[in-house]
Amino acid sequence: MIMSNTSIKTAPEVWDSDLIRASFPALSRVIKGKKLVYLDCAATSLRPNPVIDAGCDFCRMHDGNPHRGMHALSYEATEVYESSRDDVSRWLDAPSIKSVVITRNATSAINLVAGGLRNKVKKGDNIVVTMMEHHANLIPWQQLCKLTGAELRHIPLTKTGELDISDLSRYIDKNTKVVAVAHVSNVLGTINPIKKISDAAYDAGAYMLVDSAQAVGHMPVSFKKLGVDFLVFSAHKCYGPSGLGFLIAKEEALYALDPTEYGGDMIEYVSFEDSTWADIPHRFEAGTANAQAVASFPETIRFIENIGTDKIRAHEKMIVTYALEKLGVIDGIKILGPLDPAVRGGLVAFTDSLVPPHDMSTVLDMEGVAVRAGHHCAQPLHRLLGIPSSTRASFGVYSTKNDVDELVKAIEIARGFFGRRSQYGT
Ligand SMILES: Cc1ncc(COP(=O)(O)O)c(C=O)c1O
Structure with missing residues (x-):
């Protein structure tokens, strides 16, 4: 369109x-x-013309509220919104279209997962991060540990600035609930061995989250090949619009999360006393989305794919x-x-x-x-x-x-x- x-x-x-x-x-x-x-570029990449044009075109001609109206502009906005989700699912090899949650950025996606696990983590559990994390992949886990009494562990670094994964069993054990690791460090530049770490997380029965904010759009990324439960990234670091991010997750991992934001569009049924939630992924998308940004993301993907x-x-x-x-x-x-x-x-x-x-x-x-x-x-x-x-x-x-x-x-x-x-x- x-x-x-x-x-x-x-x-x-x-x-x-x-x-x-x-x-x-x-x-x-x-x-x-x-x-x-x-x-x-690691803070925010510039945007190419097709991405700028797609966002402007949406504002100019199709500026309805997705999922909210029974008129042409709202239908068009819904179509654009959902087809963008579909494109992301295909592009990054997600398990299904339902596995893709549209967020504000990588930060809000990580908060969604950490906050969403608040009823699953307890005292005696531990959460494993690394010593090279961006605050976005550190503070949400610190706060979850403070709330639940779980222990926060940090995988250390080698002298060369890589992760010391020589003995992961020192950090990841049967009490580990989540392992959350940067794909590429935004300071050291290190590309981390995500599959090796996700294998260890899988063996321990823990959830694995990869923060791919510095990887998506800069190298080949496949959700399935990484073997993780959650992958997050921001559109603005890969030639896309600001105010847009994505959480890709295994469906069963998404079902394990409780919503952290409540309101319009994320519900199934609401009474004065109680509410039930829409199916995934919509239960995690409360409120009106940044539809202009979402509308320009397919052009972002096309731009990157055309180069390779x-x-x-x-x-x-x-x-x-x-x-x-x-x-x-x-x-x-x-x-x-x-x-x-x-x-x-x-x-x-x-x-x-x-x-x-x-x-x-x-x-x-x-x-x-x-x-x-x-x-x-x-x-x-x-x-x-x-x-x-x-x-x-x-x-x-x-x-x-x-x-x-x-x-x-x-x-x-x-x-x-x-x-x-x-x-x-x-
Ligand atoms: C590795 C990493 N993770 C997360 C983020 C947070 O991204 P955003 O501010 O778009 O949420 C950044 C931003 O620099 C980053 O470099």
Whole structure:
């Protein structure tokens, strides 16, 4: 129904950087007199024209409330909403269309699972996370443990910034209820061995959740191959709209959850005294959804599929390899996480003994280079590494080696600008 002027119609035979970059209007921005170099994909990726157009087209012509009305616009909104769910189910190899819950983002999807298990977890149980989690995959489990008296355990890291899974039985045992692990660390870049961990969770009879916020759209992802019970991600980190995320789950795992939000559209029958719930997945989708965002997600999937996730992963690996080489030779720069690109996603966080991260990011912005500085919502990990914050460059389909060269040039300018030895990161 929604037509867009898709600029990438067919998969290019080779990596056609110019064609891909032409799809992203924001790349034409000039920031402080410099052509934008966007290296903040891990925070939010830019959006290509087909995704922007699909969202606008929905607003312009089909702006009804999904599931709520008996008129053409509401029917159309419902059709778009449910077909988007269907597309996600097919794309990520979900068990069924009922297995796909539409959420606000990855954070709300994890809260939905953690809160939904509040009546299943008790004192004496334990929940296992890792020491590299984003706050989104840490705090909901902390809160669940506080509420229920369960113990929170953390899988530690090796010296190279990978998960130490040499003896998972030290953490995952018969009392483990949930194992929740990042697919790709948003700070270290580490690609974690999810299948190995989910096998251990399965043997222990625990639920396994993978936080694929930094993986979906950046590498091939199959729910079934990962062997997990729950997978979450956000649309805005894979060229999709903001305000939209997904929870994919085994049907039986979804049935085990109690809803955490109540109201319109999630009910079956309501009296003044009590209520019963709609079937999955709708029982987890209380209130009016961000239909415009949902409507543009099929174009997001099409955009990624037209390029191909294998090719995207190969491209990001090539860029990250180049970035590791270029940054690695700068005296005083310390790269966080594994130096082997085979186990690293498309991001590099680092400290510089001369320039603190926030200053670095500010000077880089003056040079038109967008990166992120701070703890990246991973305070405990930074504390473990003995640093308050880091600078992170993160890549996507539009990234080029030239972007990395511009980053390095801007870093040199920042170092010259500061021209003094700070104690930071040394
Ligand atoms: C690994 C990881 N998990 C979860 C999130 C939370 O994503 P959102 O803010 O879209 O919910 C992020 C965001 O940076 C992330 O990097």
